[in-house]
Amino acid sequence: EPEVTQTPSHQVTQMGQEVILRCVPISNHLYFYWYRQILGQKVEFLVSFYNNEISEKSEIFDDQFSVERPDGSNFTLKIRSTKLEDSAMYFCASVQILSGNTIYFGEGSWLTVV
Amino acid sequence: KNEVEQSPQNLTAQEGEFITINCSYSVGISALHWLQQHPGGGIVSLFMLSSGKKKHGRLIATINIQEKHSSLHITASHPRDSAVYICAVRSGGGGADGLTFGKGTHLIIQP
Numbered sequence: 594e595p596e597v598t599q600t601p602s603h604q605v606t607q608m609g610q611e612v613i614l615r616c617v618p619i620s621n622h623l624y625f626y627w628y629r630q631i632l633g634q635k636v637e638f639l640v641s642f643y644n645n646e647i648s649e650k651s652e653i654f655d656d657q658f659s660v661e662r663p664d665g666s667n668f669t670l671k672i673r674s675t676k677l678e679d680s681a682m683y684f685c686a687s688v689q690i691l692s693g694n695t696i697y698f699g700e701g702s703w704l705t706v707v
Numbered sequence: 708k709n710e711v712e713q714s715p716q717n718l719t720a721q722e723g724e725f726i727t728i729n730c731s732y733s734v735g736i737s738a739l740h741w742l743q744q745h746p747g748g749g750i751v752s753l754f755m756l757s758s759g760k761k762k763h764g765r766l767i768a769t770i771n772i773q774e775k776h777s778s779l780h781i782t783a784s785h786p787r788d789s790a791v792y793i794c795a796v797r798s799g800g801g802g803a804d805g806l807t808f809g810k811g812t813h814l815i816i817q818p
Binding site for chain 2: 649697
């Protein structure tokens with residue numbers, strides 16, 4: 594069974610610090626996503642990525658967030674200056690093609706900002 | 708912006724019962740996903756629907772595009788089915804649009 598892998602599984606960081614969350618999508622997938630879930634709340638879309646550029650982003654994905662695919666396999670989410678309200682589970686997901694394809698989620702990276 | 712509503716929010720049932728979870732959305736979509744989230748947090752895709760009905764083992768998912776409504780059914784429920792079930796939709800706008808999620812239905816199956 595193919596899987597999306599995420600690292601770290603859990604990170605604690607000081608407010609104002611930069612954080613990079615890493616994801617390795619499934620190798621033949623073309624569309625990549627970051628979602629977040631604040632504790633006790635619903636999952637929210639952050640950003641989608643296709644053909645080496647951002648395809649869509651939500652209003653949550655402001656200037657403190659960035660994504661990149663530096664080496665053709667990893668897909669990273671960077672938070673430049675973390676705030677307390679960035680504490681959440683961050684999920685990476687990938688899809689092979691949009692129509693008729695299953696979306697695969699990673700196990701998540703739990704970020705705690707203190 | 709699509710609004711996704713699920714009901715019930717919480718459901719406790721006895722092993723063997725037939726379970727139905729409902730999802731409604733406000734704007735036309737290109738696809739609807741049913742997802743399962745376990746206590747550890749991981750999310751697994753159960754179904755992706757754009758029309759009709761799909762079945763996988765004891766799980767059945769249906770969608771009515773005209774009524775903007777989908778249901779997830781679990782037959783012969785088992786304690787291992789206990790999880791949060793989430794409905795999520797992709798808008799009809801095309802492109803790599805992100806999913807809009809419902810709040811989830813917390814299901815507990817008691818032995």
